Amino acid sequence: MTTGRVLVLNCGSSSIKYQLVDVADGVALAKGLAERIGEPDGHLHHQGTDGEVVRDDPIPDHVSGMRAILASFEEAGPDLSRSDLSAVGHRVVHGGERFTNPTLIDDGVVDAVDDLATLAPLHNPANATGIRVARKVLPDLPHVAVFDTAFHHTLPLHASTYAVPPAWRADYGVRRYGFHGTSVAHVSREACRLLGREVDDCNLIVLHLGNGASATAIAGGRSIDTSMGLTPLEGLVMGTRSGDVDPAVIAYLQRVADLSAQDVDDQLNRDSGLLGLAGANDIREVNRRADAGSRDARLALDVYCYRLRKYVGAYYAALGRVDAIVFTAGIGENDAEVRARSLARLERLGVVIDPARNASSRRDARSISPDGADVAVLVVPTNEELEIARQALEVARA
Numbered sequence: 562m563t564t565g566r567v568l569v570l571n572c573g574s575s576s577i578k579y580q581l582v583d584v585a586d587g588v589a590l591a592k593g594l595a596e597r598i599g600e601p602d603g604h605l606h607h608q609g610t611d612g613e614v615v616r617d618d619p620i621p622d623h624v625s626g627m628r629a630i631l632a633s634f635e636e637a638g639p640d641l642s643r644s645d646l647s648a649v650g651h652r653v654v655h656g657g658e659r660f661t662n663p664t665l666i667d668d669g670v671v672d673a674v675d676d677l678a679t680l681a682p683l684h685n686p687a688n689a690t691g692i693r694v695a696r697k698v699l700p701d702l703p704h705v706a707v708f709d710t711a712f713h714h715t716l717p718l719h720a721s722t723y724a725v726p727p728a729w730r731a732d733y734g735v736r737r738y739g740f741h742g743t744s745v746a747h748v749s750r751e752a753c754r755l756l757g758r759e760v761d762d763c764n765l766i767v768l769h770l771g772n773g774a775s776a777t778a779i780a781g782g783r784s785i786d787t788s789m790g791l792t793p794l795e796g797l798v799m800g801t802r803s804g805d806v807d808p809a810v811i812a813y814l815q816r817v818a819d820l821s822a823q824d825v826d827d828q829l830n831r832d833s834g835l836l837g838l839a840g841a842n843d844i845r846e847v848n849r850r851a852d853a854g855s856r857d858a859r860l861a862l863d864v865y866c867y868r869l870r871k872y873v874g875a876y877y878a879a880l881g882r883v884d885a886i887v888f889t890a891g892i893g894e895n896d897a898e899v900r901a902r903s904l905a906r907l908e909r910l911g912v913v914i915d916p917a918r919n920a921s922s923r924r925d926a927r928s929i930s931p932d933g934a935d936v937a938v939l940v941v942p943t944n945e946e947l948e949i950a951r952q953a954l955e956v957a958r959a
Contacts, residue, residue, distance in 0.1 A: 649705070
């Protein structure tokens with residue numbers, strides 16, 4: 562078994578989320594968040610082996626944030642200098658066509674991550690900043706980039722190729738990349754273990770349902786189709802993202818509403834999805850409003866679950882044989898009603914949910930389908946940090 566401890570970093574434009582992961586035990590020894598970086602009211606919360614650190618002080622920049630995080634480890638543990646720290650693993654959203662595996666970081670890799678900001682302008686620049694800062698503060702450790710898009714590099718051409726002009730594909734990299742790959746990699750492996758099947762003999766549909774949401778068809782451990790595309794906007798309805806829409810909506814709104822292409826893009830990403838339909842992007846609030854009689858909230862749930870069911874049917878057809886449908890992430894793991902509604906009327910495909918099992922408050926990986934069902938329905942908690950740690954450690958020790 563691979564052993565060692567990895568500091569996992571997920572850097573945003575104004576935040577650093579982190580965990581110290583023991584790979585052998587699969588547990589987080591410490592975790593925390595430095596947020597509101599660059600704002601007057603910075604905040605840091607560290608949960609360590611010897612207690613907690615909570616600070617509400619300005620964090621001028623990411624370097625200051627990293628130094629505050631290291632100071633929190635010193636104050637509340639564990640001591641990083643005595644933690645058998647083997648590597649630093651960095652979550653990077655977009656690897657483009659260049660990065661299809663976790664990669665040991667050097668200056669060229671950091672520059673390439675920055676260059677890929679054309680494909681992920683909200684994420685990759687922050688990821689690159691976090692890498693530069695962490696390498697400066699922790700210079701004696703190997704740093705490894707783990708890419709959200711990498712798991713989907715196995716997509717066959719017929720699934721990754723858009724029917725667009727050749728120059729778009731060749732010159733600008735317009736194709737389906739897919740996201741949530743780190744989560745899907747972890748969850749699919751755990752699902753096969755739960756089924757008692759080898760990964761290379763297991764066909765799955767994984768539904769990663771959080772504020773961002775995606776569906777992935779997996780055949781024998783390989784992603785063969787996924788709902789997110791060039792960007793995370795395509796596919797399922799999400800918290801604030803629209804998912805699938807007619808691309809002509811951009812030109813249409815330019816004509817009739819005098820909106821720029823950037824305006825439309827911003828609103829499809831930030832003002833749409835559940836927020837656009839129900840006025841709230843948290844599905845718990847949408848459920849509350851629906852229970853209180855809101856027609857908008859009821860419609861939002863109808864659209865959300867209908868889109869899920871469409872993708873399940875499509876990926877069932879793509880796979881030919883499905884061993885399990887797997888729910889994960891915040892909504893997938895916790896919302897029994899969404900799970901039931903999104904798989905309703907699929908009994909002829911062998912997909913059935915046991916109501917009592919589905920309603921259980923258990924938090925572990927589990928089956929919610931009846932014993933002996935043709936297609937198992939599973940709930941498997943995601944753990945992206947553990948997956949990043951595993952991959953980073955394998956690269957660092959290769």
